[in-house]
Amino acid sequence: MTAEARSTDFHDGGGASAATADAPGHALYKEAAADRLGFWAEQARSLLDWRSAFTQTLDFSDAPVARWFADGTLNVAENCLDRHVRAGLGDRVAIHFEGARGDRQTITYAQLTASVQRAANMLLDLGVRAGDRVVIYLPLIPEAVVAMLAVARIGAIHSVVFGGFSAESLRARIEDAQATLVITADGGWRRGQVSALKPAVDEALRGPGTESVSRVIVVRRCENAVDWDDARDLWWHEQMDAAAPEHAAPAFPAEQPLFILYTSGTTGRPKGIVHTSGGYLTQAAFTHRTVFDIHPERDVYWCTADIGWITGHSYVVYGPLANGATQVLYEGTPDEPQPGRWWDIVDTYGVTVLYTAPTAVRAAMKAGRAIPDARDLSTLRLLGSVGEPINPEAWHWYRSVIGHDRTPIVDTWWQTETGAIMISALPGVTQLKPGSAQDPLPGIVAEVVDEDGHPLEPGGSGYLTLSEPWPSMARGIWGDPDRFVETYWARFPGRYFAGDGARIDDEGDIWVLGRVDDVMNVSGHRLSTAEIESALVEHVGVAEAAVVGAADDTTGQAVHAFVIMTAEGSAGLDRAAMSTTLRDWVGQRIGAIAKPKSVVIVPELPKTRSGKIMRRLLRDLAEGRSVGDTTTLADPTVMDQIAAAM
């Protein structure tokens, strides 16, 4: 049976709160098709509180940089916090926090609002002003959410750097953003151990280009010993205690930058994707509410992403809080201290909606169904997937073992640059197809095009493009407007293209096939081949490097590196030792997530006569296939030499 033939209806017992066939979804599609801009204006007005109303929905006169709701003003943090308290929802739980070691905090909307007001005053006391950049390098703890919202509240711009990134990656981001303040912690808990963060900040700030940073605020989390610079470092708890408790949220224009989030591209240098306020929050709130069919008064929602990624921004912080939802925030890994921790959390808090990545589903599959089968999981009514294509096998396991064959699954396609979900099934509306991201959401226009940018008929495969602007679209790359145009808008004029291939099936549903550029997707995280290659060649022992992403059972893709060593580097080291050294080197340069699964020392790389490395052939080897067409190689014998080295 093919995956497509096994499509599953949302209505086959989606649980008590699954939507029915006359769900608003149908009307939303019609409304948006009849008047796309009117539809988004209506979402912006009904989902958010505006300090002054906007009169203009979209200004695309400076395309591809869009301005949405530009003459309106609002405060993003107030929309996520104070207004819920004013509406009488102060006692509603905003966050059920569970620390890796089992410590718990229940944080209501009133409490979260109070913390964010205090933190806003703390930032103002330290001289942070609207437009300044604040780098956040924290574990997944409530202070991370408070920090993001406090920065937003005063109109400053946060740039969250995932705690797994190295000191050097942190340094490069601080330099690019010219941040004035860093918020970090002594460390975070990871599998019973302290994973220190402050030392990486110290190291980053010893590096060049970081003179803009005048202060470092440190959250005390693990009480591990840390070095201290009295002129620069401050404890979060002391500053919070000293700050005034109340802060009236000022209004900012809808296009006030909200955050910069760095993501990997096809070059060695990460890009700082810039998102702004009104349009971003509108689409984050709309998609969170609609795709997950959220009923804030009764749902317990859990998105497992870290705030270091876009999913954590839009579906842990901004979307759920704008909607006044109750959510779980969990610091640790799925299997600490033992397998099944995630499923215990689902049962403990009565999670109704779970949003995670296929790689986590595949890891749970590997661990075996006995683990989730020993839990109840009956509160779950909707499951979501994000980050990479979900293979039908994982889809079926997710639905049957975690969802007990009752829950719909929404497979959501989007990117750091799109800011919010773009393509997904809608609960109660869409006939589900395992493996397909399915339909553009209401108000979104996505098309699969051929090499020349012509839309394809059903049945065709080509490039996934977005042909109309959307509210949460990136407004640019920080400090590099030309790169924004070149990267996303040049390949197909008039269309946004960020590198995914896709197929459109006979029913017009979209199947995302993965990246068509040199970007890898490991455990749902984006990594650039070029970035890892440049880290490798910075090592004295490496003359040349080629990196490929090869299919992997658990992580979707895994990083495989092929390197030619210099005479200097190879002296006295055997291949195994050199491989280990280089894996660790990449971990140090970029972060543990970028460590290659294998580093193969080779005598030569496969190159065309013009010197271009044929990564396709290396991928064949790494995936254990027979090597494809080698006739364009300058030296066809090189593949045998590489195979012998593996």
Ligand code: PRX
């Ligand atoms: O290749 C697509 C894949 O992840 C890329 C975006 O990565 P990032 O900006 O890190 O954001 C990840 C979380 C939104 C896309 O270009 N991707 C994301 N979601 C899906 C997906 N591929 C297939 N199906 C998805 N649902």
